[in-house]
Amino acid sequence: MLQFRSPHITPSSLQFRLTLELIGLSILGLGGIALGAGWQMEQNLVAAHKQTLEYIAMRFPDQIQLYSEMGQLEMGLERTVDKVSTPGLAVWVKSDDGKLLVRSPNLDATSPEIHRVDALAAVPETPQVVRFGHRDIVLCGSPLLLNGKSLGKLYLSQDITEDYQKLNVGLWRLFFVSMLTIVLLIVAISLRIRKAMHPLEQMSQVASAVSADDLNGAKLQLNQAPDEVLGLARAFNEMLFRLSESWEHQRQFVGNVSHELRTPLTVVAGYLQSLLRRGDNLSSYQQQALATAAAETERMIRMLQDLLDLARADSGNLHFRLNPIILNTLVAEIADMSQKVSNRPINLLISEEDIVICGDQDRLQQILINLVDNAIKYSAPDQPVDLVLEKTDRHALVHIRDRGIGIPLPHQQRIFERFYRVDESMTRSRDGTGLGLAIAKSLIEGMNGRITLRSKPGEGSTFTLILPLWSYPVEHQPSL
Template identity: 35%
Template structure:
């Protein structure tokens, strides 16, 4: 015990520093835990199941910290007012004893022994009595942690009627109660975490089973077995939609791959014939062409024809390749379709003198498109009609209006197309049986190119045909307003 006249003025802050300190501590802990967990997860590659479990754990840890924080705040809200009321009573008794000029030691010591609280008394900012030896305990404000005794003190200064009494509380008892409550909460929450992780693993396996099946099927898919598909039975909601989307994608990939294989195979087959012919005539020239002029002339003509045939095939293949790669450019402009058709009719009459060429041009539409490409497309239909119409047959080229467009029709009296072939004539390298049986030259690419040209100009194609009677190919083009 000390009784001296040292002048000490404690800082009297009316704000609740203790509550603020606790709040800052928990905020720092929460931020630190969140940063550690996020960094740990981002730096490692985990399975989806483990990531979901870690998310569960993180949420539970945050909820645990929040619950503990609420318990601490609740504890403070309850205990601090009780402490202040007790201190107010203690202050009144000490102040009454001082006012009666009783011996301070006789007044303070019984109260100290009963309340287990240390007491420091100031009058007019002069220290007149203290029950503690450590000067920090009556000079600090609100909170003080003694490292030697590992005790946290709370200082409550009451200043009335020129008498200031600082009552010093050891918070270890309250912290012990709070610690026991937190331990109970921790045990309960850890049991919850363990239970959720255990149940979550089962749920995750069930939920992620379709994804694992997708992974296994995707690993088995190769060029040799593109037909594998994901079993959508048992899947629900988004996973079912994902499985269907992947199956649809595989259908498109398989179709595209098969088309590519067929294209390469057909192109190789078409190139094999002219190459074989050229090699045959080259061998013939090597053996007899040097002395026999008839063999020499025959070989030169054959090689020239087959070279032209190969050039035509390569140009068609390049056209299709540019279209497939989206590098085919059309130079569109406004032009009068009637002039183009009349030009093509004159050209056809010059080269097809063995056929009857007729025309019915009843309109003069102006269309917007690539003039040369449209000419190439219509020329393919005309050449096709000439090829499959016997000499003396009739080819009619018509142009007429329909609504806001025009119709260009190529009508022939040729061999016609069977019903089974009608839906396949625009496929690449496809040739109907009738054309093969009649030994008609061609690669089966013309109509597919013509279709691409028409579609590139937002046009439509309609085909009517009857085996043995002829065919009608009708092309629809949009026209500029008021030009029909």
């Protein structure tokens, strides 16, 4: 069964890049809109006040002339100033020699507004924003002409500090609203991109988790995906189907070839052995050649038998006779037999309590012999091999430990693959087909067990068989 793992989002992932780019564009877009809106609001505020002062300055002579017709010029000036004066707007008129002729009711001769303007090197004739300390003033000083005659200079001063403060409050509100919108956009964009990338993530998970045994059942189900992803998913499913067919054909081919070759090779091995037994008149070189040919033929027969076992396991035709097995006895027999055959020390560590497991004794014996034989081959002649038997609540554990060359970490994940060798130059000289661990894995899994590996280069390896304990039926349990 396929098992999926949650993908990690890294800076190099497409999801991270798309999210970052869209968030960046959103921030730039909203930030630009907010800055543009703030700048436009400020320009509108200043322009409105400027237009007001320009209108007053333009209409001021006409107002003077209107009021002067009903009295003297000085009265016309005063009435005009009183008419245009509003809170926040200061109006005064000075003669050409600098004498204050008339002023707004809210001004006097010592008003700071007048002194600040007098301190300026030049007063703009058109309304401009001038900053005095912490105050913002729209100021202009234009010549005052009546019927072509100069009356002096008209000064208009509009305090817009409060309006600026209100504008700043509005801008801060706009800023916070923009930030909140950006946060909501970030969340929405992240969720949307994650949802949009889910089909690709599922495809990646299927591709990384699928194995040769899962090819038949591995299939992508993407009903809600976009058309482009659906097309990719269909192509992916078709590829899995073709791989499944190819893998099945390969299994059948290996099984058929192994079965067909085993009989003629057995005949060849028999003739070679017969020649060796009757080869008294052969030279030493001929006897050595026959011995080599016989050994390689036996090795080929073993490889074909291994391939047949794997083909049966792949097709589900490898049958097991599962019975209760006293593991203590079996492990002790394997240790004693291996020690006699190899003339190597085998350290046996087992508990006195009988450990009964459910398994196929012949298959389990084959696995243990294979693992002990590997431990002997890949360790120095003076180094012992440990066989340790342990028991947990539900499982029995058999550890086969050597102190040999070890297996590098990158190879440990592939060590149970067929024909896989860690180092061809190092292992080719040792006898073996390259199928032993693959067969051990298939056999142990056929008995509902597992095989694990812990290894470190230069320190040795430990293979562990994990098998379920035998559960006595209720009617056969001993009475207390």
